[in-house]
Amino acid sequence: MRPFETLASARTPDGRELTLHRRGGDYFIQLEGDELMSTRRAASERLLGEVACRELAGAGAPRVLVGGLGLGFTLRAVLDGLPGGRVVVAEVFPEMVAWAREHLGSVHGTSLEDPRTKVVVRDVWELLAPGAGWDAVLLDVDNGPDAWCLERNARLYSGHGLDRIARSLAASGVLAIWSARPAPPFEKRLRGAGYEVERRVAHAHAGKGPRHVVMVATRSRERGRRPDRVGL
Numbered sequence: 095m096r097p098f099e100t101l102a103s104a105r106t107p108d109g110r111e112l113t114l115h116r117r118g119g120d121y122f123i124q125l126e127g128d129e130l131m132s133t134r135r136a137a138s139e140r141l142l143g144e145v146a147c148r149e150l151a152g153a154g155a156p157r158v159l160v161g162g163l164g165l166g167f168t169l170r171a172v173l174d175g176l177p178g179g180r181v182v183v184a185e186v187f188p189e190m191v192a193w194a195r196e197h198l199g200s201v202h203g204t205s206l207e208d209p210r211t212k213v214v215v216r217d218v219w220e221l222l223a224p225g226a227g228w229d230a231v232l233l234d235v236d237n238g239p240d241a242w243c244l245e246r247n248a249r250l251y252s253g254h255g256l257d258r259i260a261r262s263l264a265a266s267g268v269l270a271i272w273s274a275r276p277a278p279p280f281e282k283r284l285r286g287a288g289y290e291v292e293r294r295v296a297h298a299h300a301g302k303g304p305r306h307v308v309m310v311a312t313r314s315r316e317r318g319r320r321p322d323r324v325g326l
Contacts, residue, residue, distance in 0.1 A: 101197050104189035108244060114193050121165065121201060123190075125243060133201055136167040138296040138306035139234060142272050143171025145294055145310050146230040149268040155179045156229035157264075161218035161250075163190050166202040168234055168272075173208055179229075181211050184218040186235070186244070191215060219250065224261040230268045231259055238273035238307075239280040251280060256287040260313055269311040276307050284311050 096118045103113045106125070115122040122132040131139070143160075150156045156179040158172055163185035172181050185191050191213055194202055205211060214221075218235060236242045239251040249255045259269055269289065273280075276293065284291045289311035297305055 102189070102193055104187065106187065106244065112187065112189065114197060116197075119200075121198060123165070130237070130243070131164050133165060135304075136165065138272060138308060139164065139167035140171045141294060141296045142232050142234055142270055142308050143168040144175060145308055146232055146268060146270050147172060147175025149270075149310070149312070150176065150179075150229055153179070153229060157227065158182070158230045158232065159184065159218065159221055159226075159228045159262075160232045160234070162234040163194060163213060164234060165198065166194060166205050168232060169205050169211065170203070172232070173205060173210060176210075179210060182221065183211065183213045184216050184221050185213060186215070186217050188215045217246075219246075219255075219258075222258050222262040224258075226262040227264045228262055228267055229264050230270065231263060232270045232272075234272040238275060239271070239277045241274065251283070253283065253287060256284065256289070260288065263313065265313075267313070271309045271311070273307045273309065274304070277309070281309060284309070288313060 099116045101114045101116055103111055106112055110126045113124045115124065120133045123130045146158065156176060158179065158181045160168055160172065160181060160183045163169065163183050169181060169183055194206060206213060218233065233250065236247050242248055263269065281291050281293065292310045294308040294310060295305050
């Protein structure tokens, strides 16, 4: 078996160890020794971007907010699926952005240099301002609505957080959330907050491995329009 090589490490704001590893041609990111993501299990990360593109089909120049850079598979799927528009990626860990540029060029390709891409080192919460007018908000910042990488991310999935997201979306905007497993209680919360929800499932790797979930949420028509867009 090929050796498991540690390329870089960092500490999260709450003191946990975030590490980047390589084995053969594959890359892995771990938090406290538990795998967060890898190039071997990326099908559902691509699905997150693909479902958003399908929802935005026909939009002239959509504005998409991606929460979490990760290994870049969601960003790449959005860029491939939308001929125009703008993709803002909010990544809270500066090390993830540095690793992408220093170690992961073979994974990201030209995604970070694409003129449609803007990567900012910020908490995605800060970009969910009322009136932001995002056509799509894609969240892959945790292992699910109840498995947070940072404790403060719990607010994203609360009733207050869902309302904040709704106010940041354009009138026909879509919210898509990645989860390592189904989350029926959270889907119920989404519906209670006025979203219509569709669950999409994908095997982690080429039709094999764990079945991960993408929840696609749109605002119920009776909730009306959001304010005109402002911001990035």
